[in-house]
Amino acid sequence: MKTFKLISMQLADEDALVDIEMEDGLIINKEDDKGTWLVEVFTNHKYIPYFQDACDNDKEVIVQVVITKRENDPAAFLTKVCCIKKLQNNASILLTGKLTKPKSDYPEKLLEYLLDKGYKGDELLSEFKDKIITRPKILQPKKV
Structure with missing residues (x-):
């Protein structure tokens, strides 16, 4: 174990x-x-x-x-x-x-999230590189 x-x-x-x-x-x-x-x-x-x-x-x-x-x-x-x-x-x-197996993996979810937020080009790449390392929660969790 x-x-x-x-x-x-x-x-x-x-x-x-x-x-x-x-x-x-x-x-x-x-x-x-x-x-x-x-x-x-x-x-x-x-x-x-x-x-x-x-x-x-x-x-x-x-x-x-x-x-x-x-x-x-x-x-x-x-x-x-x-x-x-x-x-x-x-x-x-x-x-x-x-x-x-997760339904979709984190990089795909992150990219979709950033595109939905309107990031493009170099700004998209920069945000993706930062957030793939820091791993913020990209789904909006419910607050209890």
Whole structure:
């Protein structure tokens, strides 16, 4: 098994991504023959309903996470909620799942976003080079 630091998490909610504000988190590659990963996030109680519905109804949840360093590409996982523990100040959410292929990759989304913003020519190239490194969130996340 290999364990990695979870840097950020977003939950896919219909056509938008919901930023999950984290206190801490980790992700474990179980390195089993099924390709199973475990994701644990420590977050605010206000995010429990997002995961509780999936847990109660045995629904799959798509999460997008960044592992180890903010500059890394986000990875999408198809998960199920295993456990929700309400702690005094936070909640611990444990998910199990498999790595999935994203519908489209970050560079394509970034380029589309910059074109929609009206960038052209050298200005487009400059913005693309900057943002491909800094990796700002290009989808407008829902605020909770």
